[in-house]
Amino acid sequence: xxxxxxxxxxxxxxxxxxxxxxxxxxxxxxxxxxxxxxxxxxxxxxxxxxxxxxxxxxxxxxxxxxxxxxxxxxxxxxxxxxxxxxxxxxxxxxxxxxxxxxxxxxxxxxxxxxxxxxxxxxxxxxxxxxxxxxxxxxxxxxxxxxxxxxxxxxxxxxxxxxxxxxxxxxxxxxxxxxxxxxxxxxxxxxxxxxxxxxxxxxxxxxxxxxxxxxxxxxxxxxxxxxxxxxxxxxxxxxxxxxxxxxxxxxxxxxxxxx
Numbered sequence: 198x199x200x201x202x203x204x205x206x207x208x209x210x211x212x213x214x215x216x217x218x219x220x221x222x223x224x225x226x227x228x229x230x231x232x233x234x235x236x237x238x239x240x241x242x243x244x245x246x247x248x249x250x251x252x253x254x255x256x257x258x259x260x261x262x263x264x265x266x267x268x269x270x271x272x273x274x275x276x277x278x279x280x281x282x283x284x285x286x287x288x289x290x291x292x293x294x295x296x297x298x299x300x301x302x303x304x305x306x307x308x309x310x311x312x313x314x315x316x317x318x319x320x321x322x323x324x325x326x327x328x329x330x331x332x333x334x335x336x337x338x339x340x341x342x343x344x345x346x347x348x349x350x351x352x353x354x355x356x357x358x359x360x361x362x363x364x365x366x367x368x369x370x371x372x373x374x375x376x377x378x379x380x381x382x383x384x385x386x387x388x389x390x391x392x393x394x395x396x397x398x399x400x401x402x403x404x405x406x407x408x409x410x411x412x413x414x415x416x417x418x419x420x421x422x423x424x425x426x427x428x429x430x431x432x433x434x435x436x437x438x439x440x441x442x443x444x445x446x447x448x449x450x451x452x453x454x455x
Contacts, residue, residue: 205254206245206275213278217345218306220275220283222258222338223318225267228287229299229335236263237289239299241338243273248280260290264377265336274345279307285338287323300325300335304342313344374399 207215220243228239244255254275261267275283286301300323304311322337373390376398385394 202274204274204276205243205256206277206281207253209276211276215276215278216306216347218275218277218283218311219315219341219343219345220273220285221315221318221341222269222271222273222285223341224269224339225265225287225336226320226339227334227336228265228267229289229323236265237299238262238291239264239267239287240290241269242284242286242288243275244284244286245275245277246282246284247278253281266376268376277306281306283342285340287336287338298325299323302338302340311342311344313346315343316341371399 204217207213222241222243225239225241228237238260240260241258242255243258245253247253256273258269258271261269277283282303282305284301284303287299288296289299290296302321302323304321318339318341320337321340323335325335373388375387375389377385377387385396386399387394388399
């Protein structure tokens with residue numbers, strides 16, 4: 198199935214001399230504290246402005262609840278002119294009051310350092326116009342910018358390939374893991390395959406071994422469920438339904454036989 202790339206910014210029939218630029222918004226780091234409990238619920242606006250500061254187009258990225266380390270792993274393609282600038286504005290969502298701007302990152306499209314090769318992620322500190330926050334660290338965004346070569350302007354595969362690669366290799370997080378912050382501000386790591394959490398970062402997975410790790414996770418989950426069934430049958434007077442247990446374990450093992 199072909200995934201159609203959504204191109205934001207100027208329309209393709211504009212009279213301006215345009216190019217495509219790809220923006221990868223990976224994650225936020227130590228986003229400024231805002232609420233009473235010391236965490237915020239950040240979301241991001243990716244905004245394209247012309248040389249006069251007028252908004253050409255913008256995209257809102259989903260809100261991440263109660264965390265100072267939001268992970269977005271999002272890729273956007275904009276049609277721009279060299280006189281434009283891209284702004285990524287981070288807001289704290291507030292259901293009772295107006296959402297407050299935490300900070301922003303701005304990148305001019307005439308920057309000669311933006312190439313046509315996808316670079317490694319770079320940390321961009323958030324800036325602010327508030328005088329009370331000047332000189333204070335309010336966090337940063339992990340981003341990449343690169344122009345799309347003209348020969349692949351209409352290729353839909355690039356942005357989705359970038360995103361899939363980022364989801365498996367970004368920031369050393371293995372596939373199936375997620376990093377979050379709890380209510381006390383501690384960073385926790387969630388293994389969705391095993392439904393476990395831990396405070397230590399997971400080990401990174403070498404390239405090509407993700408299938409093996411996934412299979413191992415399924416095996417461990419099978420053993421966990423088997424032990425639960427055995428424990429349940431020992432602590433209750435009623436015998437366990439062996440047929441149900443067998444069906445459950447067969448269903449778990451089935452993906453391994455494909």
